Amino acid sequence: MYRISDEQVEYILDDIRRGGIETEDLQLNLLDHICCIIERELEPGADFERFYRHTLRRFYKSQLREIEEETARSLTFKNYYSMKKLMLMSGALSTASLIAGSIFKIQHWPGAGVLLALGIASFSLLFLPLLAILKAREVAHTRDRIVLTLACLLGIVFSMATLFTIMHWPGASALWFTAIGISAFVLLPVYFFTGIRRPETKLNTMLISILLVGFTGLQFTLMNTRPGKTQAQIRIQAYLQSEALLHSIQPSAMSPTAAYIDATCEQIKTLALEHAASDPATLLREGRPGDQFIHDGTGVRLIRSLRDSVAAYDRGYGAEILPIRNTVLDGDPTQIGYVYTNVSLLQAVSQLQLYLATAEGRKLATAAK
Template sequence: MKKLMIVSGIFAGSVFSSGIVFKFSHWPGAGALIAVGILSLSLIFLPLYFTLKIQEKKETKEKVLTGLTSLVCIGISLSVLFKVMHWPYANALGLVSLFILMLLFLPVYFITGIRNPDTKMNTILSSILIIGGCGLFLTLVSSPRSVAIKNEIVMSSYLRSEMILQSELKMWKTSNTSESSERSKLANNIIAQCEALKSEILLRETGCATLVGDHACKNPMEIKEGIVQDYFKGERSLKPQLEILTSIIKEYNQQLNKQFQQPIGEDALVSNLNETRTPGYINSIIQTEMFVIQNERQLLATR
């Protein structure tokens, strides 16, 4: 068992360290290496290590403390993994681990240690370090109130941008009733595809496809800071819609009058989806629509 523990520890440390290097170097495979490293550490090395430690202990209270320590270490390491990989329940896992540490481990450790004159000072100092460590960990966790305020700001920002967009769309369509060129059709198609993509993301995020206008929901859920990549994988992937949109944008760019119009970049819609948050992606869609409107109105103004 000791050999397996040592091998698993070396493997976990090596893979995890490689993942960190890959992450800071922006090389592919960083996420997989970090995940494998932390999983190996949490589910193989730490259980083996604490199992051996428990076997070495003679008193029941020491075995209990070692067992609680193992649960806390495994829980915190897994919560870090969940946080890095943007998986759900990362904060809950970390808070449960701290709950075990503060309300189960610490009282038993402090009461049993302070009674012994030989371990009294060490127990006090260790308890202070544990409390300080928990405080530092909780400092990194957003409070429910701060999350609510942040979500309100995100929603307010989106609603303002959406109202501006809808106003600009209305003005453009009013002044563009006689335009029937291929470029104008592509512009309308881009707007339609953007609206469809945005509505689908909003529907999955808030339960409402429209948050502004006559058909807006009255009590939508908030737009959260999730990773937008989740919407472009799986059975309900929006990737086909995104591919259609980007192909239309490329065709539209080829027909622009470069003297008066700016090409629309699609990088904001297709790049770094694994790091882009949902509010930022929705804002990119709105900006794409605004670019189209600006181009078309600029061309109309030159006639």
């Protein structure tokens, strides 16, 4: 067993201090570990200096000062490792959910909206804040922490705007304008004027600032800056006008087949309205018609029944009185929930009822003569 001398102990302690270890307790603990390893593993007569250097490299990856920094981080931020683990888990979860949700949406499989919402929510409300908190501990300057915080805030608002747009929730435009405002008038000036002053970051600051201006400009070009009616509002008004016209020309009596078609149309509209609002005149909002209109849902079965009834009605006349081609009845009924929004579906069904009301009214007028 090798016996280490006092001079060698002093040499090791001085070398630890020169390596950047400033905390006295850490110096003594590290010294004790190194001395124990040397006395246990070093053969008598072997090269002490060479073995000491080999032993010291076991305690760090690049520099000895890493131990000091890691200890300080652990003392001042006790939950660092737990938060780091949670950050990585939330990042992996959000990435997997976004990829799966995108695939489900492309394939028109159920659950795409849930997966996309889960992925974006976990990314923006869990991963990004944890990333900002952990990275803020690693930067030395307050201005860098401010830039990091603003970037995290921008990422959250941008992600929420994307989620609201995908899910057709109200407020998406306000979120997009907020994201553009934070990027153009807050983050970009702060980042540029804090980074341009340091020679070592000047070039990167200029390049990233150019990219920020470019991305913000591209996003701004996609926004509708003119106040006025949106396409959704126009479609809602068109549907309400169709409903008003339908009530004004609805005949007092219908044939049994026509009455069945009209009742089926009302059932379809009721299902579509369940995902809109109880008062269409004031609260109707455009969105997806729901799971009832995909695969073998109730709405899909009603669409199939409606198509059969319309075909039978036309056969009775010997002509295409009620159109099927280029209407909601033309195509795969299991894809209605992906192709149509609730408002466009309501409009399509109301148009079919208008054709029916016109045909039945003409038949009553002819019979009266």
